Amino acid sequence: MSSTPFSRPGAVDLSALQAPVGGASPGGHGSYVLEVDEANFQSLLEQSMSAPVLLVVFSATRMPESLALADELEALVNSYEGRYLLGRIDIDAQPGIAQAMQLQAIPLVAMVLQGRLQPLFQEIPPAEEIKALLDQLTQQLASQGMAGRHQPLSAVATAEDGAEAEVDPRYAPAEDALIAGDIDAAITEYEKLISANPADVEAVIGLGRAQLLKRTADVDLTMAREAAAAAPDDVDAQIMVADLDLLGGHVEDAFKRLVDVVRRTAGDDRDKARLHLIELFTVIGDDPRVLKARQNLASALY
Known part of the structure; x- marks a missing residue:
């Protein structure tokens, strides 16, 4: 099983690191899975314009193991x-969709991004291989500025009923720089805002996120993880994987990694890990996961 690298420059959606307006927070337990039929198929594809949509095509009658894959x-x-x-497509119930997709075999797992379908695999690999693929895809997409996040399906209707949030024009230059792929310019713009008003929380969060993108640019996820595994007390290696975890949406994993480093190190190494963890708290902002990690950090320190 292999994945295809992405080479699309452009838009950066840092909403991936915050709760969507009007929706559930990233720490919630909403569902991101839809049983696909002809009535909702098109709207599902339209959601791929902001963040990737995965499709799994299966048949419980023709290949029961494909249903297990979907689950x-x-x-x-x-x-x-x-x-x-994730869109689950049962071809026994939705033969029209299967015909429209010109399906040759089942199972099929594909990704739709900005309306374009890309097959990922057609076998049934172990769960750990699927997770590794999704981790790699997440890293590749984020490194190209595609780090959007879907709202839980149960929250979509509520969000659509509310007024669309307006973007504060003060942050437009920084956001425009991110969209253009100029992370250094975005950092400069956020620093200007903070210099003018050190209490500007949104600018502080924006700066932290832009710096996170800069630190992880062009870093190979697999190599970084291997380096961290080979040297568990190498603080820099652990910090890099924590950054990548955060960028990939694995917030708790990032926090836990650095809390563990703080717990088993001392002196300058401990301070370095502690200060970086606090910086990551700033990147996430007001979030229950930050509160829990702060408690764990205090326990590790004392």
Whole structure:
């Protein structure tokens, strides 16, 4: 099983690191899975314009193990808390969709991004291989500025009923720089805002997120994880994987990694890990996961 690298420059949606306006927070337990039929298929594809949509095509009667694959993907996708939306297509119930997709075999797992379908695999790999693929896809997409997050399906209708949030024009230059892929310019713009008003919380959060993108640019996820595994007390290696975890949406994993480093180190190494963890708290902002990690950090320190 292999994935295809992405080479699309452009828009950065840092909403991936915050709760969507009017929706559930990333720490919630909403579902990101939809049983697809002809009535909702098009609207599902339209949601791929903001963040990737995964499709799993299965048949419980022709290949029961393909249903098990769909169930496994459902659990995995929900664990990414909005990084992906999963559409489950039962071809026994939806032959019209299968015909429209010109399906040759089942199962099929594909990704739809900005309306374009890309097959990922057609076998039934172990769950750990699927997770590794999704981790890699998440990293590749984020490194190209595609880090959007779906709202839980149960929250979509509520969000659509509310007024659309307006973007504060003060942050437009920084956001425009991110959209253009100029992270350094975005950092400069956020620093200007903070210099003018050190209490500007949104600018502080924006700066932290832009710096996170800069630190992780062009970093190979697999190599970084291997380096961290080989040297558990190498603080820099652990910090890099924590950054990548945060960028990939694995917030609790990032926090836990650095709390563990603080717990088993001392002196300058401990301070470095502690200060970086506090910086990551700033990136996430007001979130229950931050409160829990702060409590764990205090326990590790004292």
